[in-house]
Amino acid sequence: MPLQPVKFYQTGTFTVGNRLLAPEERSVQANMERTNSLNSGHRACQGCGEALGARYAIDAAMTATKGQLVAVNATGCLEVFSTPYPETSWQIPWIHSLFGNTAAVATGIAAAIKVKHAKGQGKDVRVVAQGGDGGTTDIGFGCLSGMFERNDDVLYICYDNGGYMNTGVQRSSATPPAARTATTMPLGPEPGNPFGQGKFMPALAMAHEIPYVATATVADLRDLEYKVKKAMSFRGARYIQIHVPCPLGWGAASKDTILLSRLAKESGTFPVFEAEYGELTSSSKIRRLVPVEEYLKPQKRFAHLFGKTPAVETIARLQALADRNIRRYKLLDKEAN
């Protein structure tokens, strides 16, 4: 990663905190004063990666903006489990409108803030929009693209768990090939989600040439926080996609959430990188490369690829996609391995 790694402590930069580091060098999450933007009492499943990713990202954004932040949320798991009347887990100003309009609502808020601030009636408050992969890549695509094109001053964060989880684990355009979902069952000649063209939103965001695009996972908190903070240093349209495992939808053990994100990155399945104005500027290198099987095996949504007659070709195709990511986003220091 592009940050300077901390030396000489047994856990390097990988743990959340580090008692031997100066407080300003530690992560936001290590701080007892962290905002806890998404507080306890929400109704997310045990081990929910999205709940974790959201708190990570919004706390980092709150730190970066010194608390001058408004959040917009798409319909989805995050919205539903965080604000069932009469309870809300949000500690910050937050609005939920519809499923596909999050980027547009955020644009509206940013415009209002801009006017008020220019008139001297309000502070320089920043705007974060957040939604799942369904609300971003599918139904929210139009508004998101419009926001990018206008370069509105909004940071859009997509929590990517590869499916419409809130409605019962249906397939979205971000669902990985071969995965089982309620609408792509492991039946017939092409079990699971078909191998399509793929729709990798970060690449599409890069194509819009917006100031900042990045990907991150919940397994690497420091990297995630760094990217959110960096994003807030830009003005204009910014996009971050965070890989968040869904234990329920993926058929994984609730304790494996962080492990799965780690494996997604280390196998090349989920490339972690940064781009500015359409050009790749840095990639988070794979530390210990693993074959995709290691990532697939703990998830029941891929169980049909294993067993007595493993789907060797399918796994090979998935491996090829990971290899392509490694090449395309320069995820290894050296090509060989």
Added chain:
Amino acid sequence: MDKPFAITLDPGSSLANHTGSWRTERPVYVDRLPPCNNQCPAGEDIQGWLFHAESGNYEKAWQHLTKDNPFPAIMGRVCYHSCESVCNRAKIDSAVGINSVERFLGDEAIKRQWKFSQAATDTGKHVLIVGAGPSGMSAAYHLRRFGHRVTVYDAGPFMGGMMRFGIPKYRLPRDILDAEMQRVVDLGVEVKLNSKVDNILETMKSGKFDAAFLAVGAHIGKRAFIPAGAVSKIIDAVSVLRSMENEEKPMLGRRVVVYGGGNTAIDVARTAKRMGAEPIIVYRRNREKAPAHDFEIEEAMQEGVMIKWLSTIKEAGDANITIEKMELDDTGFPQPTGEFETLEADSVVLALGQDVDLGLLDDVPGLVVTDGVVTVDSNMMTGHAGIFAGGDMVPADRNITIAVGHGKKAARNIDAWLLGTSYVAPPKHEVANFESLNTWYYADAPKTVRPTLDIIRRQSTFEEVQGGLDENNALFEARRCLSCGNCFECDNCYGVCPDNAVIKLGPGNRFKFNLDYCKGCGICVAECPCGAITMEPENI
């Protein structure tokens, strides 16, 4: 704000929803026993003192270390660090250099003249310790700290026991040894040198001692029957090493044959080398089977010590010896081959093992001696109540660390016995094995290698062969510790809980689970680098 009903909510209202009721199992913070702690014969809390060393609190680290073992500078030079053999880090890259850091702390303490914290109030009891070696001085230290009056009798002219009279200077410089022995004396321990105890019961009675700890060591070199001429010079290794402390060094001649394959044999050979001789070790089995530590053999060979494996001495002449070649049978036992060889030899040094001088134990009722060593129970007490024993004179493996450990154990038991109770060791926690760790979080950091004196200087002087680490290296090395099974406040659990159900209690105070909200997902357990959290079933 005039909020519309139900559509707009105040922050924090979700705290009314106690999601802890969803749990079927709950996380619990545990302290597991790090394998290094488990292994250390002296019972050091290695992980504990490394923790302090990591933050640069060397004095605190030293205080923590010396709660169990008063001699870190010595240990850092002579301990065989079996802790490093079980160190979990070895499964990642290489074991933590515990020994190196211990030495660094010991040296710092000497440099900065740190003192032991003073004893508890006087108990009025007086304990006799026979032998001012590692075991005796360790017991003296602990007993004094418990508040007892301690007097140590030693037959020799200096304190240290085998540390002085067995271990060569190039492994343990005498100023280091003196400093750590003196520190114990400074606590208020009386040491009577040149005072051999001939009869333990008499000495106890005349000195009005309430209890005694025997740690006389095994200073008598075993001898083997070797047909030899009248003028053949055959001496035992223990005497040779002991005499190195004198003004006059022993006369060994040029070609010195050392008979034996243990650490003593190596020590003598390397000592001889430094005195300008050409030592050659003769051992009846091969390198693999030799009881000496392999690194000692390696260092010896680097220095030019020759070794004749699989050979026994048949007879010794005036200026040579006859050796017979051996071979190992199926059971690993050496068998004579009938092939002979003659070696030039000015002297033969026998390093065949050591025996205990049991003279002082005559007529002690209840005390049992078997195979030349004194039987003790699990409380280090002999068959005679009030007389305890430890170190090389009891049945155990023989090294300094074990001896120091015996001293501590005996001291605890003596202390309890003096109070009319018996010492019950607290139950041990589960060992923190490698599988309980999440090693992803430990950065790649290979072991620092201690500097070694170069060969020429090693061959000709008694300067310390193995140097120590400087502060940077020592700090780095300490920080390689994984803190197995013990929370080191990395904040991982605090950070990875999706429900914000971990409460951080502040530096030094670790964490607490907020059971009102914990859903029992187990991510904290999975992501705790050192395996200090476990899941337990919920009481439903």
Added chain:
Amino acid sequence: MLKQIEGSHAVAEAVALCRPEVICAYPISPQTHIVEGVGEMVKSGELTDCEYLNVESEFAAMSVAIGSSAAGARTYTATASQGLLFMVEAVFNASGLGLPIVMTVANRAIGAPINIWNDHSDSLSQRDCGWIQLFAETNQEALDLHIQAFKLAEEVSLPVMVCMDGFILTHAYERVDMPTQEQVDSYLPSYEPRQVLDPADPVSIGAMVGPEAFMEVRYLAHAKQMQALELIPQLAEEFKEVFGRESGGLIRKYFTDDSETIVVAMGSVLGTIKDVADEMRSTGEKIGVLGITSYRPFPIDAVRAALRNSKRVVVLEKSLAVGLGGILASDVRKSLRKLPIDVFTVIAGLGGRAITKKSLHEMFQKVITEEVESVTFLDLDWGVIDRQLERERQTRRSGPAAENMLRDIGTVASKIA
């Protein structure tokens, strides 16, 4: 100040006078001149402290408006027809959240078949979405209603749709009296939100409400519109005091007090109807006209009071409840519960078909003599209808109905081979 300007431009200027802070727009005929007008004013600097956003769809436009309003800015947008339908999800969302957005709907027919001309099907299709709906009769009223709309919306915390007939009003050049900035400022204070996204006082807006509270929330929305029934006449009164003319209000009566026959209608057609009524009255016919300005909330009591002494009511509407009949007529009937008054529904002007005085005369006569059905369509070409029905009866695959009928009518293109 008196001006002869296009209706759209009048609205644009009026909106500008209301000191909007965020305007978002997606173009659709016949609203385009309105948003272009405001856009120019922002760009030239004539309208200051206003963010003007060109969005990528109407759905985005309403969404941007939602965000902006929730952040405490006075927000405006405009649309019509297909655009209104495209933003419907957001339209319901805006009223559900209680955000005081003001939107001009330049009434236009809804396809298929695509038709850009005026009728009321677009805003009436959204009659139950919770927005207040006001219908302007003239360009003057259109510009006036916008000023009242902001005040109304912000007072009652509901969004307001100001409906004006597409092309007929939007593209007509008429004389209007444009207020001054001082006048508008004295009538319309700055926006004080009931709820706002503010880091100093964080709230979560848009929670999920289940069966235990949803009914209450919806009743409250209904109650707010009931409140508006009181407020609308009040605001019209205040308007008269400041601006010196009658504009807005719930209904407008034209000789209804002594009429036996009353024609009820909304929008610009009222002008034509009043001309016909004048002519009929001059021959002694007791006929009056009731204009409905506030369609939602529907002023049941006011309508009942205005109609109760008549013998018959004709609802002339530019809208059709397919499978039922009249939309406005149904609401009017509700106001006449238990009264022995016949209500005749006349569906007219769909898709911009001209409503002529001649046709109206004939229709009203028939109504008076009660020669018409309960529901009639004005100026329908029955020949075309019958021939199409016959075609459909004869052949299963009779082809697209609209194209068949155009060919039948003999439009130019259909004559080309």
